[in-house]
């Protein structure tokens with residue numbers, strides 16, 4: 001069991017013990033400016049100031065980092081290793097400063113030099129080493145593990161180029177490379193001594209019944225560490241990112257001398273590409289061989305590092321599960337099972353069955369999706385080419401798994417149709433498998449792994465996702481955070497259930513007014529940035545209605561924009577009616593090869609062009625789509641939103657975390673019964689949530705009905721008018737056929753049931769507008785949302801992982 005600790009006490013001790021005075025902080029910063037950056041205050045640019053400031057803040061992270069590391073060794077504690085191909089971190093300066101209790105002093109000292117912190121901080125590039133929710137979850141979990149005092153390492157890849165940058169040309173998405181390492185990364189500690197060779201390809205030889213793998217090429221994985229400080233500065237963990245390095249001794253001089261220059265430089269070429277770029281596709285597997293190699297590179301380097309650390313203090317590898325827990329964030333690192341078995345058997349002479357048992361006790365697997373296109377499968381041919389020894393191990397595991405199923409006529413297999421199923425592999429090599437919301441876990445048990453579930457009852461557990469309240473409330477929404485602290489006192493930041501103390505204030509007119517003012521401030525902060533950065537001016541007096549997330553058909557941005565067109569048509573029919581002014585905000589990137597998602601982006605931008613330039617409706621309806629949605633934009637946008645669009649086809653969103661960030665910041669949700677929406681609604685109360693749409697079960701039934709899309713369209717004059725307008729080229733006067741494919745889908749297939757849910761969505765949007773016209777009622781609902789969102793702190797999720805999966809205790 002994890003120990004609980006008193007968050008308030010934690011905050012006071014650190015504030016009293018280690019917070020520097022402004023004079024001390026100022027001196028430390030000026031020292032870095034002079035001796036690290038090499039500038040005087042008179043010459044320093046914003047970049048120079050940011051570097052000096054970051055190094056100063058980083059210095060304060062080092063002491064808790066050292067002491068946490070030392071204590072973990074001294075007390076011989078169990079450690080958690082979180083393996084993830086993605087960490088969508090965003091900026092670190094303000095986050096670290098808040099957790100170290102340095103934000104106020106930092107802002108004050110900068111002001112003494114006539115500098116605004118916001119201006120200095122705005123120069124920091126986002127660490128965008130992830131696509132969306134899965135990578136952001138890993139970042140929230142790292143921060144919560146540090147806050148909870150859970151000894152842990154995050155392991156990932158140090159991509160030279162993170163997620164691509166997005167801009168629009170004539171409404172179409174254009175991708176350009178992201179370059180976060182173009183200037184110094186002040187958070188990075190290079191660890192050249194922590195380097196491991198990772199092998200690829202080659203042959204297997206039989207030697208006395210044992211398999212000997214001679215890889216064709218080897219690449220060196222070299223570590224870069226970033227300290228991750230928990231809130232209150234009591235504990236810090238390490239994020240260790242691997243960079244691929246060609247190494248002099250890996251260069252094959254024999255082959256080179258024999259004239260085979262290409263083969264000789266193969267390791268160098270592979271090394272250059274392995275950690276070069278993040279795959280921009282968060283649901284499909286992408287460019288096969290390189291992707292598999294990246295996954296293995298991360299996993300092998302991490303597992304070698306884990307064993308090295310364990311063996312530095314222990315000698316009995318069979319006790320590994322007492323001291324090591326490895327969590328696989330989705331199947332991307334699922335080769336960890338075979339890799340750990342390989343190292344135990346081939347390098348440490350453990351017998352095969354014991355190695356399997358040991359690996360399984362150490363490993364946990366988090367499933368993030370049911371989408372069939374996202375369940376990784378590698379062809380046996382590719383596996384044999386890249387990882388021949390691992391394929392051999394998987395074949396043995398497959399044989400054992402079939403045997404476990406006894407006489408089953410059609411046993412589930414790890415290898416079928418000449419493909420290795422990484423989900424099934426991850427399941428069989430883990431002692432716990434978790435879904436990420438109650439509904440999703442139910443579907444994981446019933447739809448995805450029913451056979452596994454029967455063979456291993458109790459292996460599947462649910463751990464509903466959460467988000468860190470430090471970044472997503474205290475940092476992102478300073479005006480609301482200050483109001484909360486003024487009302488219920490400090491300490492809610494690491495004890496989020498305390499927000500419940502706000503409930504009675506929903507009935508307090510003075511508090512409601514104060515909440516209204518804080519929302520207004522967040523809107524001004526967002527619109528100020530939008531005007532400065534993108535030249536987009538927005539009215540302050542409007543309902544801000546936001547859908548920001550990756551572009552995917554199942555998330556149904558299409559439903560939202562089609563409704564927006566319907567709304568525009570209605571206003572035009574009756575411009576004098578009592579309309580609630582709305583700003584429709586969209587944000588998000590589409591995978592570069594995802595044609596339909598890109599077409600939907602273009603449609604949104606085309607609609608924006610027409611609607612925003614319509615003098616009849618301009619004051620009542622705007623559509624904005626600021627390009628390049630990422631963590632830093634989310635931090636400005638989410639606090640400004642009144643309405644959160646969480647409208648995926650039921651059964652398709654595993655959890656969502658955007659939904660949590662919005663509700664925590666006092667936006668009301670319009671949503672389906674999907675993912676964590678179900679639990680958010682239960683927590684905030686059905687009367688404080690705008691529900692619509694088919695349930696998961698009804699989705700299944702509707703899809704089975706022949707001609708459901710046509711039937712739904714025939715039943716909705718409103719939606720037919722919308723499609724008609726698109727077909728007539730209202731939004732693409734230069735190309736009437738631009739959306740033919742999209743319209744064809746709407747009429748004839750509509751897998752995501754946009755038409756089926758349209759009328760009910762329209763009804764719910766009507767309720768939203770009615771409710772917003774009564775500010776008192778709206779604010780009451782919004783306050784109750786905030787007060788009841790404590791459950792969705794990632795601290796709660798981490799506490800559950802610690803007790804239900806990792807069996808590890810807090811060191812605090």
Ligand SMILES: *Cc1c(COP(=O)(O)O)cnc(C)c1O
Pocket residue numbers: 131132133136548549550629630631634655656657658659661
């Ligand atoms: C939270 C977050 C996500 C996940 O959003 P969903 O609505 O849950 O899909 C994606 N991208 C960024 C930048 C985020 O901050």
